[in-house]
Amino acid sequence: MTGTTTAVAALSDVDKWYGDAHVLRSVDLTVDRGEIVALVGRSGSGKSTILRVLAGLSTDHTGRREVAGHPAVAFQEPRLFPWKTLRQNVSYGLNTAGVTGEPALAAADATLAEVGLEDKRDAWPLTLSGGQAQRAALARALVGEPELLLLDEPFGALDALTRLSMQSLLLDLWSRHGFGILLVTHDVDEAVALADRVLVLEDGAVIDSVTVPLPRPRDRGTSEFSRLRTHLLGALGVH
Incomplete structure (x- = not known):
C-alpha cells in the first residue's frame, strides 16, 4: 500500500475461477x-x-490486490499445534x-496476557475449552502486530455465551491496536454488532454495502439494529 492511503487492504476488479x-x-x-x-453471504x-x-x-486471480504488511488469519478451527504449548504456538x-x-x-x-490466557502459557491445546483455544x-x-486481521467464521463453533464473550474480546483488542479487520461470517447479528460496514456477497459479486452508524457497544434490542438486520437479511433473500 502507498504511504498516503488509509487502506490496509484493497481488491480491485478481482475475478477468480475454479x-x-x-x-x-x-x-x-x-x-x-x-x-x-x-462479509456476509x-x-x-x-x-x-x-x-x-x-x-x-x-494467487491465481485477475485484478489488483494490495495489502499492508503481512496479514494475520484466524479460522473457525483454532488450528493449534497439539504438540506445542500455547506459548510455543503463539x-x-x-x-x-x-x-x-x-x-x-x-x-x-x-499477547497471551492480552487475551486472558497468561496462566495457560504452558498448557497443551487439547486441554483447553473451545473459547480458550480460540483466544489462543x-x-x-x-503477536506479530499485523495491520490487517482476516477472520473466517472465527466464533462459529462456539456456544452462544462464549461467542458473545469472544466478540467483546475482539472489539477490545481492536480498540487497543487499531488494526483493520475483515470478518467473514454467516451471522447477520454478529456483522451488525461488530462491523463499520457490511458487504453482501452473492454468486461471487458484492451486491450491497451497508454502513453501520451505531455507537459501540451496540444494543441489539434497538430499532436501528433491527432495521439494519432486516435490510441485510432481505439482501440475502431471507424474508
Whole structure:
C-alpha cells in the first residue's frame, strides 16, 4: 500500500475461477486502518475465497490486490499445534519471521496476557475449552502486530455465551491496536454488532454495502439494529 492511503487492504476488479466455476466476479473491496468490515453471504458465495486472496493463500486471480504488511488469519478451527504449548504456538509466527528465543517468548507471553490466557502459557491445546483455544488462535494471529486481521467464521463453533464473550474480546483488542479487520461470517447479528460496514456477497459479486452508524457497544434490542438486520437479511433473500 502507498504511504498516503488509509487502506490496509484493497481488491480491485478481482475475478477468480475454479475450473469452469466463476467464483469471484469483478470484486472491489477496501478495508481501512482501524475499520471492521464484515462479509456476509450464503454458503458458496465466495466469502472465504476473498479472504484467501487477501491472505495471499490464493494467487491465481485477475485484478489488483494490495495489502499492508503481512496479514494475520484466524479460522473457525483454532488450528493449534497439539504438540506445542500455547506459548510455543503463539511464538511460532514470530519464529518463522526470524524472531526466536526470549524475545519471541516474551512477546507470546504478553499477547497471551492480552487475551486472558497468561496462566495457560504452558498448557497443551487439547486441554483447553473451545473459547480458550480460540483466544489462543487470536493471540497467535496478533503477536506479530499485523495491520490487517482476516477472520473466517472465527466464533462459529462456539456456544452462544462464549461467542458473545469472544466478540467483546475482539472489539477490545481492536480498540487497543487499531488494526483493520475483515470478518467473514454467516451471522447477520454478529456483522451488525461488530462491523463499520457490511458487504453482501452473492454468486461471487458484492451486491450491497451497508454502513453501520451505531455507537459501540451496540444494543441489539434497538430499532436501528433491527432495521439494519432486516435490510441485510432481505439482501440475502431471507424474508
